[in-house]
Amino acid sequence: MAPRPAWRRRLTRADEKASPYAYISPFFILFGVVGLFPLLYTAWVSLHKWSLIGGQGAFVGLKNYTDVLGQPYFWNALKNTVSIFLLSSVPQIIIALLIAAALDSNLRGRTFWRMGVLLPYVLAPVAVALIFSDLFGDKFGLVNHLLGLVGIDPIQWHKEVLPSHVAIATMVNFRWIGYNALIFLAAMQAVPRDYYEAALIDGAGRVRTFFSITIPQLRATIIFVIVTSTIGGLQIFDEPRMYDQYGLGGADRQWQTLTLYLYQLGWTQKNFGRAAAVAWMLFLIIVVFAIINFLLTRRIASKGSR
Amino acid sequence: MSRTTRSGDRSGRRASARSVALATIAVGALALTACSSSSGDTAGSTQAGATSASGPVTLTLATFNQFGYEDLIPEFEKAYPNIKVTHKKAATSNEARDNFFTRLSAGSGMADVEAVEVDWLPEMLQYSDKFNDLKSPDVEGRWLDWKAKAATDANGALIGYGTDSGPEAICYRSDLFKAAGLPSDRESVAKLFGTTWDSYFAAGKQFAAKSKVPFFDSIGATYQGMVNQLEAAYENPTDDSITATENPEVKKVYDAVVKAGITDGLSAKLQQWGDDWTASFQKDGFATMLCPGWMVGVIEGNAKGVKGWDVANTFPGGGGNWGGSYLTVPKQSAHPKEAQQLAAWLTAPEQQIKAFKKVGAFPSQVQALSSPDLLSFKVASFNDAPTGQIFADRAKAVTIAPYKGTHYFAINDAMQQALTRVEQGSSPQESWDKWVNDVKALG
Numbered sequence: 001m002a003p004r005p006a007w008r009r010r011l012t013r014a015d016e017k018a019s020p021y022a023y024i025s026p027f028f029i030l031f032g033v034v035g036l037f038p039l040l041y042t043a044w045v046s047l048h049k050w051s052l053i054g055g056q057g058a059f060v061g062l063k064n065y066t067d068v069l070g071q072p073y074f075w076n077a078l079k080n081t082v083s084i085f086l087l088s089s090v091p092q093i094i095i096a097l098l099i100a101a102a103l104d105s106n107l108r109g110r111t112f113w114r115m116g117v118l119l120p121y122v123l124a125p126v127a128v129a130l131i132f133s134d135l136f137g138d139k140f141g142l143v144n145h146l147l148g149l150v151g152i153d154p155i156q157w158h159k160e161v162l163p164s165h166v167a168i169a170t171m172v173n174f175r176w177i178g179y180n181a182l183i184f185l186a187a188m189q190a191v192p193r194d195y196y197e198a199a200l201i202d203g204a205g206r207v208r209t210f211f212s213i214t215i216p217q218l219r220a221t222i223i224f225v226i227v228t229s230t231i232g233g234l235q236i237f238d239e240p241r242m243y244d245q246y247g248l249g250g251a252d253r254q255w256q257t258l259t260l261y262l263y264q265l266g267w268t269q270k271n272f273g274r275a276a277a278v279a280w281m282l283f284l285i286i287v288v289f290a291i292i293n294f295l296l297t298r299r300i301a302s303k304g305s306r
Numbered sequence: 307m308s309r310t311t312r313s314g315d316r317s318g319r320r321a322s323a324r325s326v327a328l329a330t331i332a333v334g335a336l337a338l339t340a341c342s343s344s345s346g347d348t349a350g351s352t353q354a355g356a357t358s359a360s361g362p363v364t365l366t367l368a369t370f371n372q373f374g375y376e377d378l379i380p381e382f383e384k385a386y387p388n389i390k391v392t393h394k395k396a397a398t399s400n401e402a403r404d405n406f407f408t409r410l411s412a413g414s415g416m417a418d419v420e421a422v423e424v425d426w427l428p429e430m431l432q433y434s435d436k437f438n439d440l441k442s443p444d445v446e447g448r449w450l451d452w453k454a455k456a457a458t459d460a461n462g463a464l465i466g467y468g469t470d471s472g473p474e475a476i477c478y479r480s481d482l483f484k485a486a487g488l489p490s491d492r493e494s495v496a497k498l499f500g501t502t503w504d505s506y507f508a509a510g511k512q513f514a515a516k517s518k519v520p521f522f523d524s525i526g527a528t529y530q531g532m533v534n535q536l537e538a539a540y541e542n543p544t545d546d547s548i549t550a551t552e553n554p555e556v557k558k559v560y561d562a563v564v565k566a567g568i569t570d571g572l573s574a575k576l577q578q579w580g581d582d583w584t585a586s587f588q589k590d591g592f593a594t595m596l597c598p599g600w601m602v603g604v605i606e607g608n609a610k611g612v613k614g615w616d617v618a619n620t621f622p623g624g625g626g627n628w629g630g631s632y633l634t635v636p637k638q639s640a641h642p643k644e645a646q647q648l649a650a651w652l653t654a655p656e657q658q659i660k661a662f663k664k665v666g667a668f669p670s671q672v673q674a675l676s677s678p679d680l681l682s683f684k685v686a687s688f689n690d691a692p693t694g695q696i697f698a699d700r701a702k703a704v705t706i707a708p709y710k711g712t713h714y715f716a717i718n719d720a721m722q723q724a725l726t727r728v729e730q731g732s733s734p735q736e737s738w739d740k741w742v743n744d745v746k747a748l749g
Contacts, residue, residue, distance in 0.1 A: 053411040053433060071747065133581060140585040158580075159730045245579040247400075248719075251726035267404060269716065269748065 039283070046276035053270060064277035068265075074278070076253050077261040078285070080165065084240070084257060085233035087169035088176075093225060096177050097218075100184035101210060114185070117178035128171055129242030136167040158244055164255040171239045176232075180225050187221035188214060223297045227290050234286050235259055258282050363644050364390045368417035370402035371395075372603065373469065373631070374661030375652060382651055389644050399423040409638075410436060416636045418645040419652075422466055424456065424630045425718075428710045431459050438635040438642050439463035445650055452707035453670040457632050466632025467653040470667035472598030473700035474531060474626040476506075477605060479519075480689065481614030482593045486516040492691065496620040503532060506622040507566040513593060520574035523592045525567035526725040527578050531596040532559045533718075534708055535623050540718070541711035550717050551742045563725070564734045575729040584608050596621075598628040599668030599697045606687050616689045619696045625703030630670060668697045675701060713748055720744040 046064050049057030068074050103114055120128070135142045136157040144154040155163045191214065199209045215222075237259040241247040248264060249256025256264075258278060266275030369375060379391050394417060396402040403426050409415040410433060422430055430437075441464040448454075449468045457466035476499055480490040489495060498509045510521035522528055533539050533556065540550035550556055567573030574592040576583040586592065587608035595601070597617060605615055633649040635642055651657065658669035659680050674680055675698045683694030724741035728734050 052407065055411075137581045137585065139576075139582040140589065141581070156730070245577065245581075246723075248723075251723040251730060252732070267407070268719075270407070 042276045042279050045272055046280050048273055050272040050276070051270050052266065052272055057273075060273070064273045065281070068274055068277050068281070073253060073256070073261060074258075077249075077256050077258045080161075080249070080253075080255055081234055081236070081257045081259075083162075084165050084168055084172070084236060084255070085230070087165055088172040088236075089226070089229045089233045091169075092173045092177050092229065093180060093222070095173070096180035096225070097184055097215075097222075099177065099181040100188055101214065103181065103185050104188045114182065117181050119178065120174050121176070121179040123175070125171075125175060125238040126242055128175060129239045132167065132171045132174070132239075133243050158250065159254070161254045164243070164250065168236075168239050168243055168255055172233070172236065176229065180229070183225055184218060184221060187218050191217045219297070223294060226293050226297055230289050230293050231286055234282065234289060237263070258285075362388050362390060363641050364392060365419065365641060365645055365648055366392045366394060366417035367419045367421075367648065368394045368396070368402065368405070369421040369631075370397065370399050370423070372600075372665040372667065373421065374665035374667055377664070378652060378657050378660060382648065385651070386644075386647065389648065391648065399425075406430070410636070414638060416638045418635065418639040418641055419649050420634050420636055421469070422632045422634050424632070425710070426715055427456060427466065427632060428714055429712055430634075431457075431465060432712055434459035434461075434463060434465050436637050437465045438637055438639070438646065440465065440467055440635060440646055440649065442646070442650070445653075448653070448655070448672065449670050450672060450675075450701070450704075452627075452704065453630070456707055466634045467649045468670040469631045469633060469653055469658065470600070470629075470661070471670035471701065472600060472627050472629035473668060473697050473704055474596055474598045474621050474628050475696055475700050476594055476618045476620060476622075477597035477601065477688075478594040478616060478618055479590075479614045480616045482517060482519055482590065483513070486513055488513060488516070490616075492616050492618050492689075495616075496618040499618055499620050499622065501620060501622060501624075503562060503622045507562075507570070507572065510566065510572040510594075511570060514570070514572060517593070519590050520592045521572035521594060522567070523574050523576050523583065523586070523595045524578055524725075525563045525573045525575075525729060526722045527596055528567065528573075529559060529563045529721070529725055530628065530718075531621075531626050532563060532623065533721075534626050534628065535706060536708060537706055538709040540714055541709065543709040543711070546711040546713075548713055548717070548745060548748070550713075551745050557738075560721075560725075560738065561734075564728055568728060568734070573729065577726055577729075587612060596626070596628070599662070599693065600629065600666045602685060602688060602693055603666035606685075614689075615687070617691045617693060617696055619699055621700060621703065625700060625705060627704050662694075666693075668701065670701075716748050717745055720748075 045056075047059060047061060049060050051057065099117060103110065103117070107113055137144070138154065138156050138158050141157065143157070148154060157163045157167050195213050195217075196209055199213060204212065236257055240249055240255050240257050240260055241263075243255060244250065247260075248268075249260045259282070262275050262278040262282065265271050265278060367375070367379075375393065379393055383389065383391060396405060402421065403423070406416070406420060406422070406426075407429075410430075441462075445464075445467065450471070453468040453471060454464065457468065458464050476496075478495055480492075480495070483490040483495065489498060498512075499506050500509070513521050536553075536555050536559070537543075538549070539553060539556055540548065542549050567575075574586065576586055576591060583591070587605065588611075595605075597605075602617070609615060633653060635645040635649060639645045653671070655669060655671040655674035655677065658667070658671055659674050659677055661667050662669055662674075662680065663683060669675065669680065680694045681692075681698060683692070684690045685693050720741050723744075724737045727737040727740070
C-alpha cells in the first residue's frame with residue numbers, strides 16, 4: 001500500500017490529539033459561560049460602586065466587603081442561615097436514611113410508597129411555603145390550634161427566632177426528605193446482597209447490618225447528599241421569602257437568610273456592589289462548609305468499614 | 307422594598323408566587339451577571355422602526371392586582387381596529403415593581419404601557435429620561451392637581467397618566483358598634499369618630515370600654531394614614547436629603563399611634579396582608595380600619611358572609627390618600643404613539659368610572675368626581691353604602707400631596723418594621739432607635 005500523504009497523516013494525528021478535547025468541550029464552554037464567567041464578573045462588580053439601574057460606578061476596592069462585614073444584619077443573616085441549615089439538613093438526612101432503609105425492605109406495594117415519598121418534591125416550593133406559613137399562623141394557625149388542644153400555649157412562629165427557624169426548616173425537610181431518601185434507596189439497592197446473607201449467617205441483626213454494611217457502603221452517596229444539601233441549605237431563599245407577606249425575613253430580621261439579605265441589598269436598595277460582595281462571601285462560606293462536611297463524613301463513614 | 311403593601315399598594319397580600327420566582331431568578335441572575343444596565347440603550351434603535359410601522363400593531367399592557375381593565379380592552383380594540391392589546395397582570399404591586407425595575411435596568415422587555423404605583427413613582431421618576439413625555443392638550447386638566455403633579459418630573463414632562471386614587475374613609479363594623487351600645491348608623495358614627503386623630507382614638511377608648519374586640523387592625527396601617535398627612539415626612543423636598551430621623555412630626559405620629567394602639571390597647575396587632583389579618587375578617591378580629599376606596603373590595607373578599615361592614619364618611623386629620631396608580635410609556639416601547647393612545651383612552655373619566663364599578667378603583671379624574679353615574683353607586687354588602695358619593699367627598703378633602711422622594715419606600719418600609727416590632731413586644735424606644743440606624747444605613 002502506498003504511504004499516506006503527509007498532510008493526511010498530520011490530520012490524523014491532529015484528530016487523535018484534538019478530538020477528545022472537542023468532545024468534552026461543550027461542558028467546559030457551558031461551564032465557562034454560565035459558571036466561571038458570572039463568578040468572576042460578580043467579583044468584578046463587588047469591587048465597584050454599582051447600582052442596579054445606574055450601572056458601574058467608581059472602583060472602591062474592598063470597601064463593599066468591609067461595609068457589609070460592618071453591618072449587624074450580615075452577621076444576623078449568617079447566624080440565621082447556619083441555624084436553619086442545621087435544623088433542616090441534619091434531621092433531613094437521618095430521616096431520609098431511615099425511610100430509604102424501610103423502602104429497601106420487602107414492603108407490599110413498594111412502587112406506591114416510593115412514588116409517595118417523592119410527592120412533596122414535585123410540589124412547587126412556593127406553594128408549599130404558602131400552605132405552611134398559613135399552618136404556622138400566630139393567631140389562627142392550625143399548628144397552634146392543635147398545640148392548644150393538648151394544652152400547650154400558642155407559639156409565636158413569626159415573632160420569636162427559634163420557632164421561625166423550626167417552621168422554615170420544616171418546609172425544607174418536607175420537600176427534600178423524600179428526594180434524598182430515593183437517592184439513598186438507589187444506592188442501597190446497589191449493595192451486593194451477599195454481604196447481608198453472610199452477615200445474617202454470622203448472626204447479625206437488622207440494626208447491626210444497617211450500621212456495619214449499609215452505611216459504609218453508602219459512603220459516597222452520603223457524601224454527595226451532604227454536600228448538595230449544604231449548598232442548597234446555605235442558599236435557602238424561597239421558604240423564608242414566602243414565610244410572611246413582606247418577604248424580608250421578619251420585622252426584626254428573625255429569619256433573614258444570607259440570600260434574602262443579598263436580595264434586599266441588590267434589589268431593594270439597588271446596591272449591586274454590596275450584593276455582589278455578599279454573593280462572594282456566601283460562595284466562600286459554602287466552599288468552607290462543603291469541605292468541612294466532606295472531611296467529617298469521610299472520617300465517620302470509613303470508621304465502620306475499612 | 308416590596309411590601310409596600312401596608313403603605314401603599316392596594317393589593318399587597320403577600321410576596322406572591324410569581325414574585326418569588328422572579329426574585330429567585332433575579333438572585334440567580336446576580337450570581338450570573340450582576341450586569342444589566344450597561345447593555346442598555348437598545349430603545350432608541352427600536353423606536354425608529356416603530357414609527358414607520360403601518361400594519362396592525364400589538365401593544366402589551368402591564369398592570370397588577372385589579373385595575374378593572376378586562377372588559378375595557380375589547381372595547382378599546384373595537385374603537386381602534388388597527389391596535390391589538392395583550393394584557394399582562396402581576397399579582398401585586400411589589401411584584402410589578404421588581405419586574406419593572408429589573409427590565410428597566412436590563413434595557414429591554416418592558417411592556418408598551420406600564421402601570422406604576424404611586425409609592426414607587428418617585429423612585430421611577432429618577433429615570434424619567436427613560437420614559438416618554440405624555441403631555442398633550444387632549445388630557446390637559448383631566449386629573450386632580452395633586453395627582454398630575456406627582457407624575458411630572460423636574461423638567462415638566464408628564465411621565466404618567468393617572469388611573470385611580472385612594473381617598474380614605476373609615477370602614478367599621480356596625481354590628482359590633484351596636485353590641486357595644488354605641489351609635490351604629492353611618493352618620494352618627496362619622497360624628498363619633500370626629501375629624502381629628504384624637505377624637506378617633508377617643509372613640510376607640512369608648513368602644514374598648516364596652517367590647518372585647520380590638521378597635522383597629524394594626525398600628526402600621528394607622529400610622530400610614532397619619533404620616534401621609536405630613537407634607538414632607540422623610541425627605542427635604544428641595545434637595546431630597548433624608549430628614550426622617552430628625553423630623554419631630556414623624557416622632558409625634560409614632561408616639562401617638564404607639565400610645566393609642568399599644569398603651570391604650572386599641573390595636574389588634576395584626577400585620578396587614580398577613581395570614582392572621584386575612585383570617586381575622588371571619589373572626590371579629592377588629593372593629594374599624596382606615597379604608598381607601600379599593601379597600602372596600604378587599605374587605606368584601608375577606609369578610610365573605612360577615613354582615614355589618616359599613617363606611618363612615620369622615621377621615622381624621624383632614625383628607626388622606628392611600629395608593630393609586632399611573633400608566634407610563636417607556637422609551638423601550640416600539641410603538642410609543644399607539645401606546646400613548648391606549649393610556650389616554652384607559653384613563654379617560656368614562657373608562658375609569660367603569661373600572662370603579664367593577665373593582666372599586668376610585669377615579670382620579672376631575673370630571674368623574676361629579677358624574678351622576680359615579681355618585682349614585684352603592685355597595686350592597688356594605689349595607690348599601692353610597693361609596694361613590696362618600697369617596698368623592700373624601701377625594702375633595704385631600705389637600706396635601708405629601709412629598710415622597712427617592713428614599714421614601716425604603717424608609718417607610720423600615721418604619722413599618724419598627725411598628726411591627728413594637729406590636730411584637732419590643733419597647734417603643736428601642737424599636738425607634740433601630741429604625742434610626744436602619745435609615746442611617748441607607749445613606
